[in-house]
Amino acid sequence: xxxxxxxxxxxxxxxxxxxxxxxxxxxxxxxxxxxxxxxxxxxxxxxxxxxxxxxxxxxxxxxxxxxxxxxxxxxxxxxxxxxxxxxxxxxxxxxxxxxxxxxxxxxxxxxxxxxxxxxxxxxxxxxxxxxxxxxxxxxxxxxxxxxxxxxxxxxxxxxxxxxxxxxxxxxxxxxxxxxxxxxxxxxxxxxxxxxxxxx
Amino acid sequence: xxxxxxxxxxxxxxxxxxxxxxxxxxxxxxxxxxxxxxxxxxxxxxxxxxxxxxxxxxxxxxxxxxxxxxxxxxxxxxxxxxxxxxxxxxxxxxxxxxxxxxxxxxxxxxxxxxxxxxxxxxxxxxxxxxxxxxxxxxxxxxxxxxxxxxxxxxxxxxxxxxxxxxxxxxxxxxxxxxxxxxxxxxxxxxxxxxxxxxxxxxxxxxxxxxxxxxxxxxxxxxxxxxxxxxxxxxxxxxxxxxxxxxxxxxxxxxxxxxxxxxxxxxxxxxxxxxxxxx
Numbered sequence: 001x002x003x004x005x006x007x008x009x010x011x012x013x014x015x016x017x018x019x020x021x022x023x024x025x026x027x028x029x030x031x032x033x034x035x036x037x038x039x040x041x042x043x044x045x046x047x048x049x050x051x052x053x054x055x056x057x058x059x060x061x062x063x064x065x066x067x068x069x070x071x072x073x074x075x076x077x078x079x080x081x082x083x084x085x086x087x088x089x090x091x092x093x094x095x096x097x098x099x100x101x102x103x104x105x106x107x108x109x110x111x112x113x114x115x116x117x118x119x120x121x122x123x124x125x126x127x128x129x130x131x132x133x134x135x136x137x138x139x140x141x142x143x144x145x146x147x148x149x150x151x152x153x154x155x156x157x158x159x160x161x162x163x164x165x166x167x168x169x170x171x172x173x174x175x176x177x178x179x180x181x182x183x184x185x186x187x188x189x190x191x192x193x194x195x196x197x198x199x
Numbered sequence: 200x201x202x203x204x205x206x207x208x209x210x211x212x213x214x215x216x217x218x219x220x221x222x223x224x225x226x227x228x229x230x231x232x233x234x235x236x237x238x239x240x241x242x243x244x245x246x247x248x249x250x251x252x253x254x255x256x257x258x259x260x261x262x263x264x265x266x267x268x269x270x271x272x273x274x275x276x277x278x279x280x281x282x283x284x285x286x287x288x289x290x291x292x293x294x295x296x297x298x299x300x301x302x303x304x305x306x307x308x309x310x311x312x313x314x315x316x317x318x319x320x321x322x323x324x325x326x327x328x329x330x331x332x333x334x335x336x337x338x339x340x341x342x343x344x345x346x347x348x349x350x351x352x353x354x355x356x357x358x359x360x361x362x363x364x365x366x367x368x369x370x371x372x373x374x375x376x377x378x379x380x381x382x383x384x385x386x387x388x389x390x391x392x393x394x395x396x397x398x399x400x401x402x403x404x405x406x407x408x409x410x411x412x413x414x415x416x417x418x419x420x421x422x423x424x425x426x427x428x429x430x431x432x433x434x435x436x437x438x439x440x441x442x443x444x445x446x447x448x449x450x451x452x453x454x455x456x457x458x459x460x461x462x463x464x465x466x467x468x469x470x471x472x473x474x475x476x477x
Contacts, residue, residue: 027310028399075367079360086359105406108359109399111311176305177466184452184459191451 006131013135019112020143020183021190029103030143031179037160040148042096044141046085046104048134051113053081055133058121065122074117075108082108112136150182204270204279209261214270214279216252222272229258232267232280239268289420292413296424299475302400303432304466309400313433314458316394318444323437327430329391331423334401337369338422341405342415355409362405370396400425435465 017023020030029047034040057077058065065073086104090097097104107113116136121129152158155173157165172178204214212229216222222244229239240259247253262268268281302308316326341362349355374392377385395401404425408418439461448457 027314028308031310032307072367075363076360079363083356083359087356102403102406102410105359106308106399106402108363109397109402111397172467175466175470176307177463177470179307180459180463180466184456184463187459188449188451188456191456195451 005128009128009131010135010138013132013137013139014142015139017136018139018143018190019136020140020147021187023112027183028106029100030140030147031176031183033100033103034144034148034151034179034182035155035174036152037145037148039096039100040144041141042089042093043100043103044137044144046089047107047110047113047140047144048137049085050078050081050107050110051116051137051140052130052133053084054078054113054117055121055129056126057081058117059124059126059129062122070122071114071118074114078110078113078117079108112140147179147182147186150186151178154178204281206262206264206268206281207255210258212256212258212262212268212270212281214254214256216254220274221246221252221254222274224256226272226274227256228271228273229256230269232269235269285416289416292417292420293424293427294475296421297428297431298469298472301428301432301469301472302403302425303429304462304469306403308403309398309429312394312398313429313436313462314455316391317433317436317440317458320434320437320441322391323433324430325388326391326394327426327433329388330395330398330401331426331430333370333373333392333395334404334426334429335419335422336373337366337401338404338408338418338425339415340369341365342408342413342418345405345409358406358409362402365405366401367396398429400429432465436462439465 013019015022020027029043033043054074054077058074082105085107086101089104090101116133120132124132149159151173152160153164154170155175155178157163157167157169170178173182204212207213224241224244227241227244229241230237231239242257242259244257245255247255256270264283264287267283270279270281272278296302300306303310303313312326316322344361344365345355345358349357349361354361370392374385374389377389377392404418404422407413408421411417413421436458440458443457443461452460
């Protein structure tokens with residue numbers, strides 16, 4: 001497999017088919033846990049891990065999975081890895097887990113993961129599947145950290161818990177509504193960037 | 200376990216006492232059922248005359264009538280449970296799930312479906328109704344399996360896998376049965392039934408029930424409230440989006456970005472419900 005294709009795969013997950021901003025999939029945690037960079041990063045890492053592990057599992061066992069029952073099998077594979085990550089997070093970072101635990105469990109219902117398994121990992125060999133899973137997972141991670149940074153800096157005046165600006169923060173941005181506003185604005189910004197590149 | 204303990208006002212509890220020796224404030228232990236290790240200190244106990252002896256205990260912290268408390272007398276091993284009335288709990292859980300902590304606008308669940316089907320009023324109503332019905336069914340099934348199978352066998356770590364299995368099987372079942380018994384209804388609602396699997400609220404409800412260790416009626420209330428809240432959010436959003444489609448929105452905001460801004464405005468409005476004291 002050529003290096004060019006690798007780069008294309010990574011770039012696709014990162015920008016042209018970014019799961020959050022472009023495909024508008026897996027939005028629930030994107031709004032819910034991004035009121036600070038730390039939560040966003042942990043959630044992103046959890047999704048990245050589940051995506052890469054599930055992609056690899058499907059790529060390895062694709063010849064043993066019967067075509068008719070493939071979707072239930074994919075769901076079970078994802079659910080197994082989510083359980084593993086869920087327990088792992090609870091053990092490693094209990095403080096953050098207390099806040100975002102429910103959303104980590106809900107990774108199992110992510111459309112983006114199962115769509116990558118169906119579209120990519122069930123057809124391609126192990127290495128490209130890994131790269132594709134990593135690209136998509138990383139695109140999600142990037143979106144989470146970006147939204148998290150905006151919201152934490154504007155809404156709390158801090159970054160990763162360290163105070164940045166010495167002014168009264170815009171409380172709205174860490175409230176539920178702020179998450180929707182931030183994503184709406186970032187999506188518009190991405191449209192603007194892409195429009196500029198085309199024109 | 201003795202009955203007859205009740206919360207009066209913000210920080211007082213009455214209970215009746217059968218023993219000879221009247222305990223002092225320091226001889227009784229009060230805690231919430233959730234955290235039995237954190238004592239709530241009792242400031243003083245006043246005794247009424249007459250038999251059985253009635254007591255009025257004044258507590259340091261403000262008591263929350265929606266919580267379950269446990270009062271223990273270590274000397275006689277007697278204990279009282281102070282539980283809120285079932286009806287009150289059910290109404291509280293229902294309204295909290297539907298309005299105060301609306302699943303879409305304050306817990307941000309089910310967003311994929313929310314933005315997908317809120318384009319038109321008609322689809323929004325169809326999805327809302329279907330989701331409420333199937334959500335209640337799956338919530339109760341998951342509760343039963345969690346309580347009577349997973350709990351006794353200590354298989355709680357299988358919750359995620361089992362719950363998603365229940366949802367997938369139930370959706371398939373509802374689809375098949377609907378097709379057999381009522382073709383017209385299936386034609387209208389069939390597509391929404393299939394879409395339900397991708398809605399994370401349907402998975403969040405059993406997980407929340409399992410986390411809070413809810414009873415049957417509480418689980419039913421949470422599932423119903425979640426469904427109604429989702430239907431309400433979907434309907435409101437579809438009304439706004441039909442208007443936004445006709446409005447002169449800037450080019451880069453067309454489509455999803457403006458929908459997010461609208462959702463943000465709704466979320467802001469739903470903040471008003473947080474002042475609702477039930």
